[in-house]
Amino acid sequence: MTNVLVCVKRVPDFSGEVLLTADAQGVDARFVGFTVSAHESCAVELAVKIAAAGGGAATVLTLGPAEAVEQLRSALGVGCTGAVLVETDPVGFGPADVAREIAAVVAAHEAAGRTYDLILLGNDAADTGDFQVGIRLAYELGRPVVNGINTVEVTDGVATARGAGADGGVETYRVPLPAVATVLEGGVEPRYPTITGRMKAxxxxxxxxxxxxEPVGSGRVRLTLPPAQPSLVxxxxxxxxxxxxxxxLLRSLGVLR
Incomplete structure (x- = not known):
């Protein structure tokens, strides 16, 4: 039996220009909806598949406001069977704070007899770009961690994780469970909640x-936006x-011969 905890973050659903808050500490989301990042959608998909293959359960967790239940319901709609909300204003929480809160939930669940063999997170946050939570969480829990992987399989208490190598090949890691892994998009195709799934969720x-x-904070000075790229016509x-x-032009593109 393989039980998986997958951690997600409520982030602005931007499809156009990204705006920052007045203090440049976050992304201004007043005029957009919310979602989870593509990395985390893939992590949810992997969690559901691994739990199903191992006869276990997938639980989704997020730290955020009460409205973040929406993102938890989306994960429940595609196969997660449990959900945890650490309800708070996430603005003051840095990566170390988030990692400690996740570790505290894991410890509380273990004390109650609910263990997690594998913990999956997105490789980085889509809004603030934090890459640290997975590593800090593994340190808090004293577990091995693999970062930036695309797929994970579990066999006989060992997680086999694969990701893109620097030379264009595939790097393979094998770590004993329990373990932590951060996921990059591209290895699996996330499913979307069906009507039946949404009703069950x-x-x-x-x-x-x-x-x-109490959170310590990230120590972040400010966020900056990259310069706009010129468009050539x-x-x-x-x-x-x-x-x-x-x-x-059509011939050069292979449309016409």
Whole structure:
């Protein structure tokens, strides 16, 4: 039996220009919806598959406001069977704070007889770019950690994780359970909740807990946005005079022969 805990974060669902808050400490999400990052969607998919293959259960956890239940319900809708919300304003929580709160939940569950063989997280946060939570969590729990992997399989108490290598190949890691891994998108295709899945998710009781400690913060000075990339446009011509240039372009793209 393989029980998996997958950790997600409620982040702004940006499809256009990204705006920062006035203090440059976060992303301004007043005019957009919320979601989880692509990395975490893949982590949820892996968690559900691993738990199903090992006859265990997948539990989803997030630290955030009460509204973050929406993201927990989405994970429940695709196969997670339990959910935990560490309810708080996440603005003051740095990576070390988040890791400690996750570790506290894991410890509390273990004391109650609920153990997790594998803990999955997204490789980094889509809004603040923090890459530290997985490593800090593994340190808190005293478990081995593998970062930036695409797939994980569990066999006989060993997790086999694979990710892209620096030379274009595939790197393979084998670590004993219990372990922690952070996931990059690309290894699996996340599923989307069906109507039946959404209805079942609404019936699952979400465990709500309070933070165990006051946050220290991230020590972040400010976030900055990368400079806007210039867009280049090539005018092929005007009217019918542009037809030969269009044909040449389509041929170069392989559309015409």
């Amino acid at each position: 609404k019936k699952v009781a979400v465990e709500v807990v309070e933070p165990r400690r 090539e005018v092929l011509g005007e009217g019918t005079a542009a037809a030969p240039a269009v044909v040449d």
